[in-house]
Amino acid sequence: MANQTNRVAIVGSGFVGSTYAYALMNQGIAEEIVLIDINSHKADGDAMDLNHGKLFTPSPSKVWNGDYSDCKDADIVCISASVSQSEEETRLTVVEKNTSIVKSVVEKVMASGFDGIFLVVSNPVDIITYATWEFSGLPKERVIGTGTSLDTARLLFKLGEYFQVNPSSINGYIIGEHGDSQLAAYSSVSICGKPLMDIVNSEPQYSLADIEKIAIDVRDAAYHVWDRKGATYFGIGMALARITKAILRNENTILPVSAYLDGEYGFHDVYVGVPAIINREGISKIVEIDLIKDEQEKLAASVNVLKSTMEPIFKPEAT
Structure with a gap:
């Protein structure tokens, strides 16, 4: 460069x-x-x-x-x-x-x-x-x-509405496919440093059913936008700008992008949405967040969806 x-x-x-x-x-x-x-x-x-x-x-x-x-x-x-x-x-x-x-x-x-x-x-x-x-x-x-950058933004927006907190005070990610098999990694989400699940389990005004519905709404958000205006472009345009800024200004910022996995999370030869450190060289490092068993299984299923779709075209190496 x-x-x-x-x-x-x-x-x-x-x-x-x-x-x-x-x-x-x-x-x-x-x-x-x-x-x-x-x-x-x-x-x-x-x-x-x-x-x-x-x-x-x-x-x-x-x-x-x-x-x-x-x-x-x-x-x-x-x-x-x-x-x-x-x-x-x-x-x-x-x-x-x-x-x-x-x-x-x-x-x-x-x-x-x-x-x-x-x-x-x-x-x-x-x-x-x-x-x-x-x-x-x-x-x-x-x-x-761009991976799950927009999906994550949608998640933090919805959680911010639910908990009445500025989304910038929430840390967490949607990971996996940018699509129907994505998952909200709720076990690692925190609000002002406090684990999301601790808040849900300790405060009666919140419920697991509500945050599970939020994950579904995030997954289906694009379909709702298409139904109303025929396309999605404002949110993803801003996500692109944010990733670009992290690259050009050498920020070393962690963003959820589609990155190549070569052993991270236990997968190989696939691009999938995961948090990664972004700087002037591109992806400096993939961040492996801790996942509970259910999330690990959902991520594996998401990767399998991608690989089975890719196979007729690329025939990627088996893991």
């Missing part, structure tokens, strides 16, 4: 990609933002629209409609290009279509001479992140998926 100016290239200027660019500008995270889309006319319109608001941003980011050659000097290339997921589909049912798309994208990005970090948001994000890693040949630490 010899480039002195932080450049983020966004491949796919749809709802998610353009919202990500908007979040980057509003927070002054990147000096240069390149929008790349098969619909160049649309990407050009997004760049124009963002530039018109430059006066109101913390710093005057340079934004333009570019092409794959602009990825050469990028610190981060975000892959948000994908086919749209209908309300009748799950994230996993679009895997073959999006794997084909990401193969083409990665080949073009790598042909530019890119040597930075891939940040993947296209669904199913864990599998598409694996595909990006395999097609790019980059070290696993420099290929990161």
Whole structure:
């Protein structure tokens, strides 16, 4: 990463990609933002629209409609290009279509001479992140998926509402697939340093049934948003910006992302949502939180869902 100016290239200027660019500008995270889309006319319109608001941003980011050659000097290339997921589909049912798309994208990005970090948001994000890693040949630490970052934010928001506490005072994670097999690792959740389960078990106004329902609501949140507005993009755009900030500012912040497991949690050769330390080099370290037996079994089931879906395409090594 010899480039002195932080450049983020966004491949796919749809709802998610353009919202990500908007979040980057509003927070002054990147000096240069390149929008790349098969619909160049649309990407050009997004760049124009963002530039018109430059006066109101913390710093005057340079934004333009570019092409794959602009990825050469990028610190981060975000892959948000994908086919749209209908309300009748799950994230996993679009895997073959999006794997084909990401193969083409990665080949073009790598042909530019890119040597930075891939940040993947296209669904199913864990599998598409694996595909990006395999097609790019980059070290696993420099290929990161958004994973369960948004799911975790949704969880902390809902718990904050329930316990009437600012979500920033709650520590905990959704782990596993960014999808229907995800799990809330409640045994390690704490509120102001006090274990969540201790609070639930000791204070009668709270119940296990309520927090189990919160986990279900978080799992199904995307479907509820789709039912109301047809797509999700504000939350994930902000999650992308947060991960980007942790990378470019070398924060060593722990975030739940889709990371490659090579023995961590007892699994191999799979990308899955887990907490990880994020800095300028990408994933510095995967954080292995303590899980109770039930959570370990649910995580294993989630990994198996991903591996069985991947197998016809990648045939990953058996654990």
